[in-house]
Amino acid sequence: MPDVVVIGAGIVGAACAYYAARAGLDVVVVDRGAVAGGTTGAGEGNVLVSDKEPGPELDLALLSNRLWRDLASSGPGDGFEFESKGGLVVAETGEVLGALTSLAAKQRLEHTVVASGELGDYEPHLTEDLAGGVFYPQDAQVQPMLAAARLIRQGAERFGHSALMLRTGVTVTGFVRDGDRVTGVTTDQGDILAGAVVNAAGTWGGEIAALAGVHVPVLPRRGFILVTEPLERPLIRHKVYTAAYVTDVASDSEGLETSAVVEGTPAGPVLIGASRERVGFDRTVSIPVLERLAAQAVALFPALAERRVIRAYCGFRPYCPDHLPVIGEDPRAPGLYHACGHEGAGIGLAPATGHLIAQALIDDHLDLDLRPFRPDRFTKEDSR
């Protein structure tokens, strides 16, 4: 009998499994599909600190940023294209630049304010119609699908194949209970009993919680990404985005929001995001969204106008009404730990989430206060 069953082999489940195995626990990860087949395979791989307001999410992001660097330099190694490239946030107007620099001051992150005339030193192809920007050296990037797969693989190799097992094609259908206590999961392939269960089902985390009779409102927020043809020479050095992104991320609006987020990848293509819409799990392509993403990217990097888009895809960010993830044991169902609802930052926040869940599982001292991420913080009205 494993100590822990992790539901979901996305980046968050992978990180939970890795750190739990590292803490000496025997872990089974189950996923109804493949590794990284959920939202982890439908987004981008930015590991950001720059876009977070001061507060619990920024603290989580900073811890995670450090852990990503540890993972990249020690364990799983560079099998997931970790690049500490830094992020450049740019402002169209002086007013926005003012807001940006005061945010940077409050964040207490390493940063450099970049004057309009110096932006070209960072990004030679950037438009000149900008008021300036802020450079954040800690922002980084990973290939999220490889990261999830390799975390599980390397965990098994380092801590023992019996300590970390991946079972794909297993759908969780319910929970095994002993009174209130969760003591395992029922699946379409039989029951798996365990000392504890981690809900890392991402955008479907609310459904899993409901199977345990608890309310955790995780909802889908759709995002489209454009992918260009591979470029012969990198056109874009850092992760570059407009300051509007920060307000969009925190927005409560249901309507469409887009703000340019542009980055190159080691394989050559440029990825262009990011749209945010609340349309349920609707996959119907929205051409106007794609057009807006293209227009914003070209406005930032005029040279992109001549490059071809060869692909577009969409994914569904797992968001909670207060835009914070849910991390920790559920007092309403002891033995059930949640690690879901990371919205557009699950890749970045995964290692810290996994690390803290592992600490909670072995009852260790917690590196961060988990109260802001409590699973029972929502009211009934929080679910729409």
Added chain:
Amino acid sequence: MRPVPVCPVPARVGSGERPMKPIYDLAVVGAGPAGVAGALTASLAGLSVVLVDAGARPGGQYFRHPPAGFHAENPGALHHGLDGFMRQWETLRGRADVLLHHRVWAVERAGGAMTVRCLEGDREERPRTVTARRLLIATGAHDRPVPFPGWDLPGVLTAGGAQALLKGDLVVAGRRVVVAGTGPFLLPVAAGLADAGAEVLGVHEANGRFGLAGHPLLAAGKAGEALGYGARLARHRVPYHGRQAVIAAHGDPGGTALTHVTVARLNSGWRPIATRTVECDTLAYGYGFVPQLDLPVQLGCATRHDVDGSPVVAVDAGLRTSVPGVYAAGESTGVGGAVLAEVEGRIAGRAAAADLGRRVPLDPALSRRRDRLAAFARALQSAYPVRPGWMRWLRDDTLICRCEEVPLSAVREAQELGAVDARSVKLLARPGMGWCQGRICGYAVACLAGEDPTAPRRPIAQPIRLGDLAASTRPPSD
């Protein structure tokens, strides 16, 4: 050798000659046999029609580049086909707007109208939008290659590539050609190459245990066609081998030219039993066709699996898809040859006209004809399946995806990491992420992942410049 007749390039419509309509009754994508027949039928029934195709000339797979063997001495049926097609085309040009050289990158449906987003031209392309009440998708199919060691060498061609060869892009006469794969189209390809003066060293049909005598064309009473090809192959002394395949191609040390191929005798599951070497400079091969579903999938049309496992658009007896106002005809509803494609186009054109309130008399004979042809197509597909043994022809370093240069070993590594389906193999190892977007390798990756190919999701069906995408909603400037 007689020159190969090709469809003439018509004058462009829409840029000056005739103003485009703000909204048509019917837009047709694809100017192959299905699309042209559908457009003509609909316009004869009184609909205003616009026809869009990426190619510079109409004809689709079959008539644009006359298929292999087209100009042979006894291809009565084929000549007849082209004459008929050209007559339809000429009539259509007088009645409908035709936009050649227009690649459709997206279709949308909103408020009962269809928007067809095109890119006009090749290099100096520009966006252009067509609107219609109804949409007929007749985008045909593309080659289905399976990979094998050396398939990326110059001189190794797919069936479509062999057609280009015959069109005169390359000198054919004097080439030493091996033809391999499975399916009835190997015969016209081989006969055409031989007629054009190539030395065809053999036709290796991976199925067809009983050789040419067991060819389904004979069983279906199409003896004339089969014997015609057979006679031509016999005249050129081209041997036809059943249960054989080319399982590897080899080049000179620099990899700049094909020098020889490994031909294997196969068991019933296509595992090689014995091999020999054949020296040659050209290999033409093909393992059937993959219906082109990008546009129907964008619209959310339901698909189904055909006899050979390929996803195809699901249609009713009037060729209506599951999405109101959207019809599909030809190879996108299942691979079945040019005649079936034309019949389906006519049925779809009639259905579209009837659905828009035009009086269209019933034509049960047409439907019966479709049923008969479709039954024959299913029989052919069952006679020429791709058997799993081809996966044993691969080596660790055989490229599965040529665009992204992904070898078999990388696919296997992804599977070991937990990729259990084609999509997750792609996410971890990148096959299908490159320029062709999996059109070439998608079938092979699905087989390697152990699943039937699924309908591809391609929200952008054709590469488009970011600048054009940014501007594509602006009204056309002409």
